[in-house]
Amino acid sequence: MVSVKMITEDFNLKGSDYAHEKELHLDFTHLQKINSLGLRGFIAFLKSIPKTTQIKYHHCSPLLVHMINIVDGLLPSNVEIKSLFIPYFCPTCQKESTFEVHAPFKKESLKVSRQCPDDGAHLELFYQESTFFKFLNG
Numbered sequence: 001m002v003s004v005k006m007i008t009e010d011f012n013l014k015g016s017d018y019a020h021e022k023e024l025h026l027d028f029t030h031l032q033k034i035n036s037l038g039l040r041g042f043i044a045f046l047k048s049i050p051k052t053t054q055i056k057y058h059h060c061s062p063l064l065v066h067m068i069n070i071v072d073g074l075l076p077s078n079v080e081i082k083s084l085f086i087p088y089f090c091p092t093c094q095k096e097s098t099f100e101v102h103a104p105f106k107k108e109s110l111k112v113s114r115q116c117p118d119d120g121a122h123l124e125l126f127y128q129e130s131t132f133f134k135f136l137n138g
């Protein structure tokens with residue numbers, strides 16, 4: 001498991017280091033920052049890895065999922081998302097919270113009723129259902 005903490009100009013993984021791996025597992029648990037320069041470097045990294053290497057994304061943050069949905073090249077055919085965090089907000093205390101779901105993803109999992117850990121209020125999705133799981137269609 002390779003931990004990716006920054007998708008910025010500091011992103012420094014080299015595709016050649018993983019060219020002979022059957023699988024590459026990327027862990028985004030500690031991902032703190034994403035910017036456009038970093039995305040460019042990250043996409044170049046993905047392109048430099050042979051299509052025979054299966055890349056798995058683990059613990060994708062809501063921001064990363066959002067980027068996957070709007071930026072071409074973050075989900076090439078040899079990449080599979082294994083788990084991601086769905087963002088919610090509480091209409092009562094305005095607190096944001098996330099819940100992790102695992103592949104295979106279904107749009108129905110967005111309809112699961114979840115409660116605020118602080119006050120028990122019914123949480124609302126941060127994104128529209130159709131936009132958050134857009135990557136499933138492409």
Ligand SMILES: [Zn+2]
Nearest residue numbers: 090093116119
């Ligand atoms: Zn609340």
